[in-house]
Amino acid sequence: MKVSVKTPATIANLGPGFDSFGLALPLYNIISVEETVLPGSGIEINIIDEKNNEANANVDIPLDKNNIVYKAIELLYNFIGQVPTELKITIKTQIPISRGLGSSASVIVGGLLAANELLGRPADEKVLMSIATEIEGHPDNIAPAFVGGVTMASWEEDGSVVYRKLPWNDEWKLMVCVPDYELNTDISRSVLPKEVPMKDAIFNLKKSAMLVDALYNKDEELLKLSLKDKLHQPYREKLVPGLAEIINNLKHINGVIGTVLCGAGPAIMVVYNGIGASEIKEKVSETWNYYNVNVNFLNLPIEKEGAVIL
Ligand code: HSE
16 A cells, blocks of 8 residues: 655744744645565665656665654654554655755655555644654644644644644745755754854744734734844854845845745745835845855745645
């Protein structure tokens, strides 16, 4: 038996909500899990790039038991007192890797949901969400990959994940600016300090509260004030050349509500009210071209649906 799951790309943090807020995008990975019939065939993992239909080409991702999808599925098997022996995992990718678009959360969630289905659904959403977060390390991409839309999520001390879906005003558009280079999340987290100044923590606290209110009340002015951060973006500027300039330059474009780093980067998300798209593209290209970075623009709505079993 084979089960396939389609999961969306996600963007985490949304400015002030480091490791907490996220949203889903209509770009997908398809993860298939199959219990192979041949005893002793072991674990087989294939990653297929949807663009060129090539398997395992240029992938710098472990294809053995160190693979994160396998590790997540192994935890699920352990949850029911079993160990996976013969498994074939196939990942068809449309989501660019190491750009801040939640490709890892997408495959973890997809693999877990597929394996859970294969096993006769022994785990509920709570268990799956908590296993996925244990593998990923934070729930901000996991929650929207699971349930779609805009989410805030907290990994509680007992290991459970508490999340809520937040509303989104469909008049607000996203321009996702994806540069042509990868940034490993571990490297991007390694530049963050262990402790932050109290005034910066207070700054983000205020902005996160404002963000929630802006979303509930479709308040564009408040959203404009809230899409700001002092806990991670300033430290990541050295890994994303042009980030500060882009944020600053776009402020002056009519229609732009806010500009933030996508998750750990290096992609940048611009929230705008439908006008100014060509000016946004022009300014971002101009700045990144100065740093010899090429950019691909994705003008996308929010994906309201989460992972689906196909
Ligand atoms: N919140 C995470 C970060 C998202 O910014 O490092 C990336 O996985």
